[in-house]
Amino acid sequence: MDDASFKPSRRLFLASGMAASGALVVGFGFDAVAANEGATRLGDYVAIAPDGTVTIRAKNPEIGQGIKTMLPMLIAEEMDVAWEQVRIETAPADEKRFGAQFAGGSMSTPMNYEPMRRVGAATRAVLVEAAAAALKKPVNELTVEAGVVHHKATGASIGYRKLVSAAAKLKLPDPASVTLKPDSAFTIIGKSKGGYDSPAIVAGKPIFGIDVVVPGMKYAVFVKPPVYGAKLKSANIDVIKALKGITHVFTLQGSGDFHSLQDGVAIVADKWWYARAARDQLEVVWDDAVGAPHDSATYAAKAKELAKTKGASVASNGDADAALSKATKKIEAWFETPFLAHVPMEPQNCTAKVTADGVEIWAPTQAPAWGRPHVAKALGIAEDKITIHMIRCGGGFGRRLENDYMVEAAAIAQKAGVPVKLIWTREDDVAYDYFRPGNYHRFEAAIDGGKITAYKARAVTFARDGKVAQGAGIGPHDFVPLISENYALEQHLIETLIPTGYLRAPSSNALGFVHECFLDEIAGALNKDPFTLRQEIVEAAIASPRPVKDGERGASYQPKRLKAVLETLRTRSGWDAAKSGNGIGYGVATYFSHRGYFAEVAKVKVDDDGNWKVLKVWVVGDVGRTIINPTGAANQVEGSVMDGIGEMMSEITFDKGRAVQSNFQDIPMIRMSQAPHIDLHFELSDNGPTGLGEPALPPVIPAVCNAIFAATGVRVRKLPLLPETLSKAART
Amino acid sequence: MITLTVNGKAHRLDVPEDMPLLWALRDELELPGTKFGCGVAQCGACTVHVDGVAVRSCATPVGSLEAGAKITTIEAIGATAQGKALQKAWLEVDVMQCGYCQAGQIMSAAALLQATPKPIDDDIDAAMEGNLCRCATYKRIREAIKSAAGMALTDTREA
Ligand code: FES
Numbered sequence: 012m013d014d015a016s017f018k019p020s021r022r023l024f025l026a027s028g029m030a031a032s033g034a035l036v037v038g039f040g041f042d043a044v045a046a047n048e049g050a051t052r053l054g055d056y057v058a059i060a061p062d063g064t065v066t067i068r069a070k071n072p073e074i075g076q077g078i079k080t081m082l083p084m085l086i087a088e089e090m091d092v093a094w095e096q097v098r099i100e101t102a103p104a105d106e107k108r109f110g111a112q113f114a115g116g117s118m119s120t121p122m123n124y125e126p127m128r129r130v131g132a133a134t135r136a137v138l139v140e141a142a143a144a145a146l147k148k149p150v151n152e153l154t155v156e157a158g159v160v161h162h163k164a165t166g167a168s169i170g171y172r173k174l175v176s177a178a179a180k181l182k183l184p185d186p187a188s189v190t191l192k193p194d195s196a197f198t199i200i201g202k203s204k205g206g207y208d209s210p211a212i213v214a215g216k217p218i219f220g221i222d223v224v225v226p227g228m229k230y231a232v233f234v235k236p237p238v239y240g241a242k243l244k245s246a247n248i249d250v251i252k253a254l255k256g257i258t259h260v261f262t263l264q265g266s267g268d269f270h271s272l273q274d275g276v277a278i279v280a281d282k283w284w285y286a287r288a289a290r291d292q293l294e295v296v297w298d299d300a301v302g303a304p305h306d307s308a309t310y311a312a313k314a315k316e317l318a319k320t321k322g323a324s325v326a327s328n329g330d331a332d333a334a335l336s337k338a339t340k341k342i343e344a345w346f347e348t349p350f351l352a353h354v355p356m357e358p359q360n361c362t363a364k365v366t367a368d369g370v371e372i373w374a375p376t377q378a379p380a381w382g383r384p385h386v387a388k389a390l391g392i393a394e395d396k397i398t399i400h401m402i403r404c405g406g407g408f409g410r411r412l413e414n415d416y417m418v419e420a421a422a423i424a425q426k427a428g429v430p431v432k433l434i435w436t437r438e439d440d441v442a443y444d445y446f447r448p449g450n451y452h453r454f455e456a457a458i459d460g461g462k463i464t465a466y467k468a469r470a471v472t473f474a475r476d477g478k479v480a481q482g483a484g485i486g487p488h489d490f491v492p493l494i495s496e497n498y499a500l501e502q503h504l505i506e507t508l509i510p511t512g513y514l515r516a517p518s519s520n521a522l523g524f525v526h527e528c529f530l531d532e533i534a535g536a537l538n539k540d541p542f543t544l545r546q547e548i549v550e551a552a553i554a555s556p557r558p559v560k561d562g563e564r565g566a567s568y569q570p571k572r573l574k575a576v577l578e579t580l581r582t583r584s585g586w587d588a589a590k591s592g593n594g595i596g597y598g599v600a601t602y603f604s605h606r607g608y609f610a611e612v613a614k615v616k617v618d619d620d621g622n623w624k625v626l627k628v629w630v631v632g633d634v635g636r637t638i639i640n641p642t643g644a645a646n647q648v649e650g651s652v653m654d655g656i657g658e659m660m661s662e663i664t665f666d667k668g669r670a671v672q673s674n675f676q677d678i679p680m681i682r683m684s685q686a687p688h689i690d691l692h693f694e695l696s697d698n699g700p701t702g703l704g705e706p707a708l709p710p711v712i713p714a715v716c717n718a719i720f721a722a723t724g725v726r727v728r729k730l731p732l733l734p735e736t737l738s739k740a741a742r743t
Numbered sequence: 744m745i746t747l748t749v750n751g752k753a754h755r756l757d758v759p760e761d762m763p764l765l766w767a768l769r770d771e772l773e774l775p776g777t778k779f780g781c782g783v784a785q786c787g788a789c790t791v792h793v794d795g796v797a798v799r800s801c802a803t804p805v806g807s808l809e810a811g812a813k814i815t816t817i818e819a820i821g822a823t824a825q826g827k828a829l830q831k832a833w834l835e836v837d838v839m840q841c842g843y844c845q846a847g848q849i850m851s852a853a854a855l856l857q858a859t860p861k862p863i864d865d866d867i868d869a870a871m872e873g874n875l876c877r878c879a880t881y882k883r884i885r886e887a888i889k890s891a892a893g894m895a896l897t898d899t900r901e902a
Pocket residue numbers: 778779780781782783784785786787788789790799800801802
């Protein structure tokens with residue numbers, strides 16, 4: 012998602028003028044705790060109960076990024092209520108009322124920071140107006156604290172809970188017209204608030220998609236071909252039907268739509284285990300010949316061939332080839348990054364109920380609105396007859412931007428004629444992923460007179476139906492234009508059958524690695540401290556800002572913010588005193604993505620067998636002037652850093668179109684003993700707050716790889732990072 | 744018929760012997776706090792206690808349990824001193840991101856504290872290595888375990 016696509020809606024998500032008095036805000040089906048009887052609604056976001064409880068709706072899906080806690084903090088802040096009074100409920104999926112409702116691109120913060128505060132301020136305004144009438148005092152003499160309106164001069168006061176029915180009859184002001192608090196008056200924003208659902212989580216309460224129970228529901232597995240696009244030829248359906256606990260077995264036909272239904276066999280049972288166990292007896296024949304050419308080895312060979320020739324130009328300036336041909340020193344390198352699986356901790360699942368009135372769906376999804384049209388099409392039901400409840404997701408990482416499992420649950424429920432909870436196995440989750448695509452890069456740089464006179468990067472990535480595949484975009488890269496005045500970025504594409512998609516910090520999670528590692532190689536060729544080189548590049552960018560084309564990725568890049576980040580990092584990490592060698596190494600990297608400016612130093616240890624461990628990571632980031640929820644913000648950064656390190660450990664390879672790896676035994680993930688120490692600092696700058704789900708991830712991978720070089724003398728140009736490539740014997 | 748004693752209550756279930764304990768808990772006994780993550784004993788999301796020992800319920804067929812085995816799940820761990828302290832510490836440290844792995848983490852941590860009331864970092868690594876957290880809340884899990892054990896939160900591992 013580039014900057015061009017980021018236009019905060021002018022619509023301020025508040026049904027101005029509408030004040031449905033006495034309406035209940037009730038939670039959905041299984042969430043009995045959510046019932047808040049007797050509360051009065053003020054607009055779409057707030058309801059206040061007679062006991063003073065303030066229910067605030069969180070409009071976006073919760074995937075572990077803390078949005079369910081953070082968005083209501085913004086409303087509560089401007090309403091002047093105490094956090095202890097607040098009850099949070101997830102909003103219905105209804106973009107007409109709530110605007111964009113998705114978890115992606117670290118966009119929830121920049122898109123909602125001001126609008127949600129305006130919702131709170133407008134709600135406060137009607138309550139204060141009601142108080143003015145009740146207390147017979149002018150509005151401008153009233154103050155609010157913890158949901159109680161005070162007239163300081165006379166000591167008179169009245170609580171929101173007593174004002175809400177009168178306020179509900181008033182017209183909510185246009186949110187655009189209300190005045191917001193100065194930052195100095197914040198009492199909630201900037202103060203750590205624990206996750207709202209956390210007490211339920213530690214008690215094992217049912218709050219995830221996989222926990223949804225609908226009366227009368229059955230459980231399903233859906234067996235799809237292991238090769239995307241393969242066709243179902245036959246299946247021993249009658250045998251499966253006769254097995255214990257099985258209620259329905261049938262086939263569904265794929266729509267040919269990459270985001271929607273594929274051919275498959277649905278097994279529906281009284282309980283999930285029966286469906287899962289019956290699946291072991293399923294004999295299904297696929298016509299999977301389409302997969303034959305799609306092998307990891309074939310892709311790698313093809314990429315090497317393609318990289319010998321000029322690719323399509325993505326960005327260029329000056330004449331990189333001319334500078335390269337006359338350079339006194341040239342360096343080049345070949346980098347490879349693998350396909351990766353998302354594997355959120357909660358396997359894909361969804362519950363659906365189809366009746367004559369329409370479809371009701373309980374979905375752990377990052378983007379309910381993107382699933383709705385696919386459900387409508389697959390079921391032949393109008394979109395406005397589809398109700399989607401957004402259920403807390405056990406992780407997302409970009410996987411749940413796709414809603415294939417939602418369409419499957421709905422289609423199975425429709426055909427079975429009963430409500431169905433579909434649960435994928437972990438093996439399904441891996442086999443049917445929309446993988447982070449791998450890519451290949453050939454780099455060349457020219458060095459003349461102590462300067463980088465050319466920088467050339469030729470990427471080979473993947474295409475689907477002739478177009479750059481999801482998650483396979485390469486830029487224009489934000490930093491390349493800053494490194495040398497002669498640069499060229501080219502791209503070749505390999506058509507792939509493998510479904511690809513967006514993985515946390517899409518593109519940047521791979522581009523950060525390759526560019527920032529090659530930059531360290533350049534620093535080596537220049538005989539320059541890699542930290543200093545980065546600072547010089549940023550200084551040069553400040554001195555002569557590059558022209559930015561409208562809508563270009565990174566158009567909002569401000570080098571002076573990165574400069575401050577780098578200066579702080581240099582001090583905090585003790586870079587100048589850090590001593591690499593003898594299996595210990597320090598490395599630095601930086602990256603700008605998702606509006607966040609991050610730079611990181613990693614310290615690693617590598618033993619003689621090549622086993623590597625990240626001991627510590629220093630992180631400095633600038634995401635604006637306000638850290639809305641400090642504990643949540645730090646949690647996101649810690650998670651991103653460790654997730655990045657985890658990405659260096661695994662890969663998905665393909666054999667005739669099917670993923671070779673299937674579950675955590677062959678997809679190693681970062682575990683407790685591998686988690687590094689983290690030193691985190693936010694550099695506050697006078698800019699609006701931006702999101703934290705992603706930008707701390709891209710720099711950690713190259714920082715670690717550069718540290719590995721410092722420790723071992725081995726340049727890391729290929730992931731995953733295997734010990735045998737770093738062992739004493741492998742070092743030369 | 745299989746008899747299971749879960750959280751102090753005996754239940755008789757008409758389920759096949761090879762049904763994993765995980766699915767008996769989730770779907771038969773309506774105790775969905777125990778989570779499904781991998782089904783092959785690789786992630787720890789499904790951790791419960793059998794006679795005080797942390798086991799992966801996804802890989803424990805109900806038929807393999809000794810008669811009279813006492814099963815404890817996340818729903819009841821708060822009734823033990825360690826479990827209660829851990830739940831409190833988990834909230835104080837604000838461990839959770841998505842939270843999906845955390846029932847399993849708390850169950851593994853509770854078994855650790857029952858065996859080793861004052862764990863050092865190596866003990867924590869060993870006891871918690873089988874519990875994946877895809878959101879990578881490991882730093883906070885480590886702190887919360889120490890907090891529940893009444894220890895200093897400092898990470899003493901090499902930095
Ligand atoms: S679900 Fe049992 S260990 Fe993963």
